[in-house]
Amino acid sequence: MSTSLASLFSPRIGMDSEEPQLDPLLTEVFENPEDVAAFREALRDDAGKQEHAVAGSFWPHASSLGKLGLKGDSKNSEERSELQPDQPLEEGSLVEGDTKVSDLPERSTKTKANNPSKVGRIAAASDFAPVYERTSNSSSKLDGTGREGLVYNLFRFPLLLSIWLVIALEFAAYVLIRQLVNLTEYFIAWRGYKGTLRAQLRKAETADEWREVALELDSYLGYEAWKCEDSSGLYDWILIKKVLNSLQTMREKDDAEGVMNVLELCLRNNFAGTENFRLYSETFFGTKYLIENYLSEVEECLAYIASTDKISPQLKRSFYRGAQKNMGRSALCLSGGGSFGYYHIGVVRALLDANLLPAIITGTSAGGLIAALACTRTDDELKRLLVPEMADRITACEEPFSVWGRRAWRTGARFSLTKWAEKAQFFTMGSTTFAEAYARTGKVLNISVIPSDRHSPVKLLNYHTAPNCIIWSSLLASAAVPGLLPPVCLMQKTRSGQAVPWNWGHRFKDGSLRVDIPLQDLHSLFNVNYPIVSQVNPHVHLFFFAPKGMPGRPVAHRKGKGWRGGFLLSASEHVLKLNLSMNFKIIRDLDLLPSLLGQDWSSVFLQRFSGAVTIWPKTRAWDWVRILSDPDRKELDRMMCVGQSVTFPKLHMIENRVRLERALDQCRRVNRKLLR
8 A cells, every 4th residue: 555645536635825734634645556456357357247137146256266265167257257358448438347238248039959948147237237138937926026916016006106195295294394393493482592592502613612501501591400409200310319329338438349239230221211311301411410420429439449459350350341241332323315424524523522432433325434534543633634624535526417427327327436446545544444444543443234135134344244344345335325336346455465355246235225323233243232323314314303302402492391392293293203104114014115226215214213312413405405516625614513513412411421431441451450
C-alpha cells in the first residue's frame, strides 16, 4: 500500500489556493491499484457463474480455487472464460466486469445430440438483464416454489392494488395528523419565555451550552421538583434505595465481601428499570437524583473492590467477568439512507467530543462508510477528520448524467464498482482488513451484508467472522442496492498481501434491505444489549413519533405529563401507524409483492429500526431531492450541526450507562496487572 498527497481521487481538494491549508489527513490518498485490478478481475470472472442463474446452486470459480490452493473444474473454467474475453475496458463501459449482451454467445435453443440433457451455460449481461429466457421447471411444483394456483394468480394483484390504496389513504391521514400535532405544539405550547429558551436550545453549538440552557428550562418549568422526588412508577425506586444504603454502609465498614455480593446483584443490564428512557424524558436534562446517587456509589464501590487486598485477584477476576457478562456492552449502530447518512458524522462527532464513542460500531450502506472511517482511525485522528472540509473527499456521486445515465442503461446500475472501490479507500485507509483495523484502533467494525440469493441469512462482517476481508469491498456490498450497484464480490487479503475473492467469490448486497440494525448478531457475537442507534433512513424517519416525549425532549405541555398534541391526536397517530404496519405484513406474509430487480422488498418497512437509545437527525424535504448527491462544505457543516444538536439531549443517558462499563473495564485492567 502506498500513500501520496496528490488529490487523485478527490478533484475538489486544493481548488482554492487562498484557503488555509487543509489537515494532511484530509489530503492523504491511498492507492492500491493491484487490489482494485484483482477486484475487477474477480467481477469479470464471476460474470458466468451458475450461482446467479440456478437458485441454491453454487460452484467456486477455478481461478479462485487455484489461489486458495484447491483444484477446480478446468473444463468448466474454459467454458466460463469464453463468456468473458480478457480485454481492457473503455471509459464509460462496463467497468464492473460485465460483458455486453452482444459479446455473449448466442442463446442455445438446441441440446447436443450426444447428450440431450446438457444445455448451454446460463450467463447474464448484468445482474438485472438475464441472457436466457426464464423457463418453467415442473419440479418446482413439487417443492412448493412454483406457482401457487389459479386462485392466487387471479386475486393476487387486485388484492395488492386494494391494499396499496388503503395504505395511500392511511398515509395521507397520518401526515395530516402529524402536521396538526406540530401546529398545536408551535402555537399553543411553545410560546413566551419557554419558547425563547427552546429556540436557544436548538441553536446550541456545544454540549455544555446545550446543558446550560436545558437546566434553565427545567428550572423555569418546575421539572427540578420531579428530579428530587424518589418515587416513580417508571422504575423500582424502593429497591434502588435499599441497594444504595447497603453499598454505602458496607463500604464504610470496609466489608469488601459484602460490597462485592451486592454489586453482583445490581451490575446488570437495566437493573430495577434505571435505564428506562422514560426516566430521561420527563426533563430536559438529567433524571432522578436517586438514580444519579446510585450510579456514583456503584462507581465508588468498584474502585473500592479494585483497591482492597481483602479479596484475591483470582476472585476479583471471576467477579469482573460475571459482572461484564450481566451488564453487556454498548454499541453504536449507524443506519443506511443514501446521502442522509452524512448526518451520522455529526452524531459521531458529538459522541467523540463527549468521550462517549463506543468501541463497537456497526454500519449499513451509508452508515457503513462512516463506521469504517471511525474504526480505522484513532480518536485523535477522527477529531481532525470530522470537519466540514471532509466534504472534499466525498465524491461518490460526482459523475454527470451523461456518464451514469449511459452506464445505467447498459448495465442496470448507476454507479461503477471499480470507481467506488478507489474512492472508498480514503475512508478505510486503503485495503485495510477488519482484523488490521481492530489491531490499529481497538475498535470493532461491523458491516451488515446479505448474500445475493433470496433465502440466505444476513452476514455481519467483523474481525471475528471475516478477519481478512478487505473493508472497502464490504462497504461496496453493503451499498449494493438494486439499480444503484450490482451485487459485489467481497475481497480478502492473503498472508502474502494479495487480494483474492472471499467466500469463493459469492456476491453480496445491501444488508439494510433485510436487517438495517443487526441487533441479534451484535448480541450473540459481542454481548451487546445497549445499542445506540442513529437512524436516518428516510422511509423510517417519516414515522418516528414519541407521544410521551423522548430523552431531553419532554412533552411541551402539562409539565411533561401529557401527550404530544393531546391524547386524541397521539392515539390516532398510533392507530394509523399500526394499521400501516399490518398492511405491509399482509403483503409480505401472503407473498403479494412481486420481485423487483431480483430483490424481495417486503422487509424494508418491517424491521426493528430503534435501540435502547435512538437518535433521529431532523431532516428536510430537500434532502429527498439530494438523496444521491454529494454535499459541499456548507451542506456538510449544516448536516454535522444537525447531527450534533439531536445527540446532545441523549448524551447524559448514554453517559450514565457507559460510565459503569468503563469502570468495569478499568478494574479488569488493574486486576490483570496483579495477576501477571
